[in-house]
Amino acid sequence: MDVVPQVPYVDSVDTRYLESLLGYNARRAALSIIEVFLQRMAVYDLRPVDFSVMSLITHNPGITSKQLSNSLNILAPNLVAMVNGLEKKGMISRRPHPHDGRAMGLHLTDSGIEIMRRAEKTASKLEIESTPNLSTSERKTLLRLLQKVYFKP
Numbered sequence: 454m455d456v457v458p459q460v461p462y463v464d465s466v467d468t469r470y471l472e473s474l475l476g477y478n479a480r481r482a483a484l485s486i487i488e489v490f491l492q493r494m495a496v497y498d499l500r501p502v503d504f505s506v507m508s509l510i511t512h513n514p515g516i517t518s519k520q521l522s523n524s525l526n527i528l529a530p531n532l533v534a535m536v537n538g539l540e541k542k543g544m545i546s547r548r549p550h551p552h553d554g555r556a557m558g559l560h561l562t563d564s565g566i567e568i569m570r571r572a573e574k575t576a577s578k579l580e581i582e583s584t585p586n587l588s589t590s591e592r593k594t595l596l597r598l599l600q601k602v603y604f605k606p
Contacts, residue, residue: 479599486584489579489582493579497575499568502525503539507568507569508573514561515558515559516559517558543564547559
């Protein structure tokens, strides 16, 4: 009589180890929000990185490309293409920097201002809608804790 070896099988998936990892949980949370973000920002023709660049320009008129690349941890050559694309779309303009003759300050155009006014409202609303199990206080705590992970003193 031949003995048939036991073949393991899974009734219920054990995810406890993965769920103990910060990176796994952060990525899962990001994926659940980014899916909605992509859908809602499509109407503004903004990818997540475009939104980040435009938001920094919104809140820092005259910011330079170097400041943008440092703030977002984007390589300068990659940022140049992005800024050129946003300029071609008529969303931003470059103006001479008032103190550095070699630098150009980035500014939103009237069209860029209007798009970002609506896009930032959309982003704020979708983050609340994407985290219905968090209270306002919990959301603020989560933001503060996540920032502790990537902000380096």
